[in-house]
Amino acid sequence: MMEAAVLIAKCGKIKQIYGIRTQKMSDGDWWRTWAFPIDEQRAGSEGYDHTTVQGNLYHTKDYPGCPFCGTKNFVLCNKCHKISCWNGESRLECPWCGNNMNNIVTATEKFNLSGGDI
Template sequence: MSEFKEAVVLIAKCGESHKSYGIRMEKTGTDRWLTTWAFPIKDSSAKREGYDKIQVKGDISFSDDYPGCPYCGGHGLTLCPCGHLSCTIMRSNVFTCEWCGMQGEIGNYSGETIVAGADY
């Protein structure tokens, strides 16, 4: 019998294609998550599956075989103050959130809650 692993899917947006994709994360401990997989997903499908309601909090790491963004291939994610994830795409050393359009320099992630894909 295999061990049950708690897993969730968060929604991120690609800074190159501006398209949404799902990111699968496994819970590996209290407030610890391992990013294992990413796949293209339509916004309507993400909403229907309830992925837009998922929230995680804590330390996030990437598995060695994490494939990156299915559109740009990037392995970096940036959490905007709006609570959403986007590929870490820098233009002239400035990050622009694909969800809310906020721009700025990138700091270190300190474990804030990530909101998967809720509209604000």
């Protein structure tokens, strides 16, 4: 059976949330396949699977990127452990908690995330 999860991310530009559909491939890594806007209330009530996503988080060729700003990159906040858009800045303020991130953790590194968390 294919493992899949929806991760909730927030766009750093306009501070709106969106879902990132991820899928576990046969090599054990997770790939981002799709991104779509969702509203915060719906995301909470819809109860996305709390699947744990571990390993790399590459994106497929067809991955559209953030529905708001278009970036395909994201960062993981070391404080609140939520993900948000990253447009290549060397430092970034987390749109979730306001944490100033100096050490940007990018998608080429290993992740350990839980799907559906807001």
